[in-house]
Amino acid sequence: MYxxxxxxxxxxxxxxxxxxxxxxxxxxxxxxxxxxxxxxGEIMGSSASQVRLDLSYFGEFGLQGYGYNVKKLKEELAxxxxxxxxxxxxxAGVGNxxxxxxxYDAFEGAGFxxxxxxxxxxxxxxxxINNVKIYHVSEMGNxxxxxxxxxxxxxxxRDAANEVAKTMIKxxxxxxxxxxxxxxxxxxxxxxxxxxxxxxxLALSFLIKAKEKTK
Amino acid sequence: MYxxxxxxxxxxxxxxxxxxxxxxxxxxxxxxxxxxxxxxGEIMGSSASQVRLDLSYFGEFGLQGYGYNVKKLKEELAxxxxxxxxxxxxxAGVGNxxxxxxxYDAFEGAGFxxxxxxxxxxxxxxxxINNVKIYHVSEMGNxxxxxxxxxxxxxxxRDAANEVAKTMIKxxxxxxxxxxxxxxxxxxxxxxxxxxxxxxxLALSFLIKAKEKTK
Numbered sequence: 001m002y003x004x005x006x007x008x009x010x011x012x013x014x015x016x017x018x019x020x021x022x023x024x025x026x027x028x029x030x031x032x033x034x035x036x037x038x039x040x041g042e043i044m045g046s047s048a049s050q051v052r053l054d055l056s057y058f059g060e061f062g063l064q065g066y067g068y069n070v071k072k073l074k075e076e077l078a079x080x081x082x083x084x085x086x087x088x089x090x091x092a093g094v095g096n097x098x099x100x101x102x103x104y105d106a107f108e109g110a111g112f113x114x115x116x117x118x119x120x121x122x123x124x125x126x127x128x129i130n131n132v133k134i135y136h137v138s139e140m141g142n143x144x145x146x147x148x149x150x151x152x153x154x155x156x157x158r159d160a161a162n163e164v165a166k167t168m169i170k171x172x173x174x175x176x177x178x179x180x181x182x183x184x185x186x187x188x189x190x191x192x193x194x195x196x197x198x199x200x201x202l203a204l205s206f207l208i209k210a211k212e213k214t215k
Numbered sequence: 216m217y218x219x220x221x222x223x224x225x226x227x228x229x230x231x232x233x234x235x236x237x238x239x240x241x242x243x244x245x246x247x248x249x250x251x252x253x254x255x256g257e258i259m260g261s262s263a264s265q266v267r268l269d270l271s272y273f274g275e276f277g278l279q280g281y282g283y284n285v286k287k288l289k290e291e292l293a294x295x296x297x298x299x300x301x302x303x304x305x306x307a308g309v310g311n312x313x314x315x316x317x318x319y320d321a322f323e324g325a326g327f328x329x330x331x332x333x334x335x336x337x338x339x340x341x342x343x344i345n346n347v348k349i350y351h352v353s354e355m356g357n358x359x360x361x362x363x364x365x366x367x368x369x370x371x372x373r374d375a376a377n378e379v380a381k382t383m384i385k386x387x388x389x390x391x392x393x394x395x396x397x398x399x400x401x402x403x404x405x406x407x408x409x410x411x412x413x414x415x416x417l418a419l420s421f422l423i424k425a426k427e428k429t430k
Binding site: 010013015016018019020022023043044045080081082083085087096097099100101103104106107109110112150151174175176177181182183189191192193195196197198199200201202203204205206207208209210211212 | 225228230231233234235237238258259260295296297298300302311312314315316318319321322324325327365366389390391392396397398404406407408410411412413414415416417418419420421422423424425426427
């Protein structure tokens, strides 16, 4: 359960929309001073009332008949999302996805700092990608503790994912971003986000099929 | 709007959960014959009533006091998701993420066939990754038409994403899976799914921060 200042419970879908609001305000800043909930809804692909409801969890940002102050709300969203705080992360699983994430610049731009890579393939251990060293997964627990790692990215094969998650959590990691195509068995309320690429592709297939049927 | 057989509108969140149900039934098949909505809810991290509601859009699968027939429901989900149908896709943007997706075996396992890669970097054109050729993005429109491409994956930089989407849609692509960190300007009801990695990482940061506060 995630609670707002006024003790209302913030639905997870609202939390997941916050970074999108932030992205828009980044683009809008310098171009416009204020924006209406109507207009913001159009950009976000939702309604004015949805926008007002989403943002109401975090304070009173809008003024009736005036709209939202872009600069102020952007700063507030940056605070809410802790954009300016460094968060240290590691990646377990140096396969195709893990490698791509290692080289994904956008993490650094958003305040995430990659501290180490982990795998079980002996031939990879000791190598570096983009100056980040690959360690054996057996060293992961100590590494997390010693380097105060906040976030663990899991990009190992499905069958290994739960074991890796268990080690991460036991070693004090604060949250997991999971790319393995499985639901991880984590304690209730443990911070976790899943990126299931194939699920998204299959949902897309369904949308395509549903649209063809209505023709 | 996506409508079920009984003309009820299926919420997009339900559609996005279907592949997860399918994944579970794949694992369950051969292990158990039937499963209760209660148990299925536990596995999915939701409630029995949510499970019953989700599946009710697609027919009458469960029997009161008996539960769901695993084999039958798995097959029905495979039909709903068109798992056994080949869907042809291309990838625009052969950067880190694009390259990783090219080598991502899970696509083929789920019926997706990669037909071509597109980029603007002259030094890449004509090369192949995993036997899939890289073409110049100016050839994409014709390629989509000639090869009857169903799905376009967009993994180009943010500023180029809308232009690529426009070309894809104009050339008859049926759906887009977008990895570029922006909302694409597509016609209403055009099938699209977004994978915004940084948004997920930022939402995770928020969950971590919210949990620390409650301590």
